[in-house]
Amino acid sequence: MLVSQANLNLNFDTNSLQRGKRYFSQGRVQNLVRETEGMSIQVLRAEVAGSQHQHYITEVRFDRYLPGKISTFCSCPVGFRCKHAAAVILQANYEEQTFTVKTEPETGTRNTSHTAEIWLERAATVSSSSDNSSNPSAWRTCCTSNRTAASKRYR
Structure with a gap:
């Protein structure tokens, strides 16, 4: 979930939120585009x-x-929130x-869009492990396992 119900309640008044729910359920949102700027x-x-x-x-x-x-910014008369x-x-x-977020049929694991974050977590684990600090094959395993999993996902 991108924004929790608690954060919606904090950022929108009750009337706007209820009417927004109605607009959503009526399918009034069109051409939704999601982008990421910077890291977060x-x-x-x-x-x-x-x-x-x-x-x-x-x-x-x-x-x-x-x-x-x-x-939030909107071209409506209210303008925001x-x-x-x-x-x-x-x-x-x-x-x-x-x-x-879907379940992979063969493995039963979750498929997420945060591939880079998973790779960074694996890399941090490998680099912090004292056993693997002088073992370049540990880095190769870390890097290629994620690439292999990602390539299977897009076949």
């Missing part, structure tokens, strides 16, 4: 169909490491839950 800033951009058949351009930014801080921004977050959460 997540950006969501989408068009949201308003109540008068007008489409509003909505952008949501948050930091993975500061989950309570959410910035509106029902359109709440609907965009709910749509992104739904897509994250539905499409990103």
Whole structure:
């Protein structure tokens, strides 16, 4: 989940959140694009169909490491922390839950989109282990095992 329910409650008033849930459930969020800026800033951009058949351009930014801080911008009259921004977050959460984390049929393990983070964790484990500090094959194993797993995922 990109943004927890608790953080949604902290960043949106009850009315905007309820109306955003309704917009999400009605499928009003269109052309959702997810981007990452730098190491931790997540950006969501989408068009949201308003109540008068007008489409509003909505952008949501948050930091993975500061989950309570959410910035929103919308072309609607409210402009920020509106029902359109709440609907965009709910749509992104739904897509994250539905499409990103899946179970691999052969292994029963989770398939995540954080391949680089997994590699860094493995590399840190190998480098901190005193037994492997002079063993270059440990590094090769760390690096190639993740590459092999990633290539199987995209076949």
